[in-house]
Amino acid sequence: MTSILALAASEFRIALRNRWVAIAIVMMTLFAVVLTVAGTAATGTLGVDRLTVTVASLISLGVYLLPLLALLLSFDAVAGECERGTLALMLTYPVGRAEILAGKFIAHLGILALAATIGFGTAAAIALIADPEASVGLPALFRLFWTAPVLGAAFLGIGYALSAVARRPGAAAGLAIAVWLVVVVLYDIALLAAIVTDGGGTFTVDFFPWLLAANPADAFRLFNLAASEATALASGVDGAAASMPPAATLVAILAWPLLALAFAHLVFRRVTP
Amino acid sequence: MTDTLELSGTDKSFGTLKAVDDLSLTVAAGERVALLGHNGAGKSTLMKIILGLMPADRGTISVFGARPGSAEARRFVAYLPENVAFHPALTGREQLRLFCRLRRAAPDAAGQLLARVRLDEAADRRIGTYSKGMRQRLGLAQALIGRPRLFVLDEPTSGLDPVSRREFYAILEELAGDGAAILLSSHALTEVEAKTDRIAIMRRGRLVANAPLAALRSRSALPVRLHVVARAGDADRVAASLAGSRINGVGVDILCAPEDKLDRIGAIAALGPLIEDIEVAPPSLEDIYAFFSREERP
Ligand SMILES: Nc1ncnc2c1ncn2[C@@H]1O[C@H](COP(=O)(O)OP(=O)(O)OP(=O)(O)O)[C@@H](O)[C@H]1O
Ligand SMILES: [Mg+2]
Numbered sequence: 001m002t003s004i005l006a007l008a009a010s011e012f013r014i015a016l017r018n019r020w021v022a023i024a025i026v027m028m029t030l031f032a033v034v035l036t037v038a039g040t041a042a043t044g045t046l047g048v049d050r051l052t053v054t055v056a057s058l059i060s061l062g063v064y065l066l067p068l069l070a071l072l073l074s075f076d077a078v079a080g081e082c083e084r085g086t087l088a089l090m091l092t093y094p095v096g097r098a099e100i101l102a103g104k105f106i107a108h109l110g111i112l113a114l115a116a117t118i119g120f121g122t123a124a125a126i127a128l129i130a131d132p133e134a135s136v137g138l139p140a141l142f143r144l145f146w147t148a149p150v151l152g153a154a155f156l157g158i159g160y161a162l163s164a165v166a167r168r169p170g171a172a173a174g175l176a177i178a179v180w181l182v183v184v185v186l187y188d189i190a191l192l193a194a195i196v197t198d199g200g201g202t203f204t205v206d207f208f209p210w211l212l213a214a215n216p217a218d219a220f221r222l223f224n225l226a227a228s229e230a231t232a233l234a235s236g237v238d239g240a241a242a243s244m245p246p247a248a249t250l251v252a253i254l255a256w257p258l259l260a261l262a263f264a265h266l267v268f269r270r271v272t273p
Numbered sequence: 274m275t276d277t278l279e280l281s282g283t284d285k286s287f288g289t290l291k292a293v294d295d296l297s298l299t300v301a302a303g304e305r306v307a308l309l310g311h312n313g314a315g316k317s318t319l320m321k322i323i324l325g326l327m328p329a330d331r332g333t334i335s336v337f338g339a340r341p342g343s344a345e346a347r348r349f350v351a352y353l354p355e356n357v358a359f360h361p362a363l364t365g366r367e368q369l370r371l372f373c374r375l376r377r378a379a380p381d382a383a384g385q386l387l388a389r390v391r392l393d394e395a396a397d398r399r400i401g402t403y404s405k406g407m408r409q410r411l412g413l414a415q416a417l418i419g420r421p422r423l424f425v426l427d428e429p430t431s432g433l434d435p436v437s438r439r440e441f442y443a444i445l446e447e448l449a450g451d452g453a454a455i456l457l458s459s460h461a462l463t464e465v466e467a468k469t470d471r472i473a474i475m476r477r478g479r480l481v482a483n484a485p486l487a488a489l490r491s492r493s494a495l496p497v498r499l500h501v502v503a504r505a506g507d508a509d510r511v512a513a514s515l516a517g518s519r520i521n522g523v524g525v526d527i528l529c530a531p532e533d534k535l536d537r538i539g540a541i542a543a544l545g546p547l548i549e550d551i552e553v554a555p556p557s558l559e560d561i562y563a564f565f566s567r568e569e570r571p
Binding site: 091 | 362
């Protein structure tokens with residue numbers, strides 16, 4: 001445990017020096033505030049409070065930004081150390097590979113949680129100040145607060161696994177971008193296209209909701225929308241999947257980090273420096 | 274004496290290339306063994322196998338009775354990789370404190386270690402700003418954490434200035450005196466010659482020599498060089514009577530087999546007043562190294 005904490009502290013310090021902490025916080029806050037301010041123009045007409053509208057925007061933001069930040073933080077973890085030659089020395093110390101990954105994970109997760117809390121918190125504060133009725137949206141906000149790091153954790157695990165598979169930082173970065181594009185962007189488009197083709201058949205009814213829950217980013221979105229009064233604001237894919245039981249999406253968002261980290265450890269164990 | 278490190282019949286191939294070929298070697302507590310060999314001989318590969326960083330294809334290896342790379346072995350083994358690297362964003366002190374924690378040593382020991390390798394002034398600067406020799410010295414400092422019992426040092430003096438090299442060998446002597454086993458690789462033959470207890474030479478993955486320098490010297494039976502300084506103007510006469518080759522106005526060089534050395538010195542002394550001085554030069558480690566690492570040995 002001492003080793004894990006020492007590694008985590010060192011990793012956090014490195015991220016701080018390399019400006020990753022600042023970049024994560026600024027990106028989160030900037031996008032969250034811009035979305036909130038832009039989103040308020042639409043309020044009033046929909047008959048919901050401002051915080052609910054804000055949270056709905058933040059959920060969409062989180063779906064894109066949290067995986068991106070997590071992959072940016074993690075893609076270098078193994079490949080970078082391999083390339084620099086620091087991994088060989090580290091592995092001769094009396095620490096296990098699981099501990100090395102755990103140290104990095106704690107630091108990176110802390111950075112994501114910090115950025116999400118500050119970013120979402122700022123946006124929520126703006127909504128709460130502007131609208132006295134906005135406290136109705138608080139439960140949804142809390143759910144967003146704790147699920148944000150969980151979504152980040154899933155993509156940190158994926159990032160470590162990619163890093164260990166690639167062995168070279170350049171290749172790892174390429175893989176990370178590809179995974180982000182496929183999981184966060186193309187997956188939904190493909191599902192939507194399938195629904196349109198299916199025209200309300202068995203695919204739409206029986207498979208589609210489960211396929212949506214199987215994607216960590218979509219599971220995050222569904223689970224958060226379920227807590228929000230803003231389901232009415234949801235559109236497209238989410239609207240169609242509103243029937244999904246929250247328990248299924250909860251299991252999905254919790255299972256993903258565990259599976260991804262276990263897989264990352266498995267791949268990392270086979271890396272020879 | 275108990276063997277700290279014991280390898281027998283170790284093989285390691287990369288595709289068709291045999292990087293380590295049927296190699297057996299032991300290093301005992303308190304012993305300093307120099308591992309020599311041409312570029313690509315397999316020295317670094319052998320060290321990585323000993324550390325458990327890569328598996329051997331065949332052979333038995335015991336590090337304090339444990340498997341290489343096992344938690345048990347790693348507790349007692351320190352490594353200095355060739356071209357040692359650290360995270361450039363950390364300072365020397367931060368990096369060393371982390372390593373101290375990982376070895377369960379007090380992090381405050383970092384200060385003393387930095388002073389020992391004369392990095393105390395640069396301790397709080399980022400490693401990214403260090404010179405090569407400074408990184409190397411930081412590498413040495415991390416190897417000293419927590420009283421390891423086996424040191425595996427891959428070209429530890431590369432990049433060090435002459436004074437730092439001297440200090441490095443002084444530290445090695447202290448460690449060996451304290452009972453640690455040391456295996457180091459090097460291309461700097463002259464410094465290894467005087468500062469280690471045993472020489473192991475690898476060629477194309479095979480161990481072609483493994484003995485103290487004196488034993489290698491007698492086994493190689495390389496000639497001893499006698500350099501005779503003749504009195505001014507007498508060099509030709511001296512050269513003629515000793516059957517040596519004249520090298521300049523006063524010097525005469527004679528090569529003789531080690532067992533003939535005393536007879537020849539007697540013959541030189543017999544020339545009495547014609548001789549100014551004699552120097553006896555045994556074959557250097559460079560000669561011995563060249564002998565043992567030749568492609569075909571008789
Ligand atoms: N990971 C690897 N994959 C393939 N070949 C390798 C690998 N590591 C080493 N080799 C090969 O094994 C041989 C031995 O390499 P090694 O690094 O052990 O040499 P060395 O004795 O340390 O040389 P040097 O004095 O230049 O450091 C070389 O031919 C090298 O190309
Ligand atoms: Mg080498």
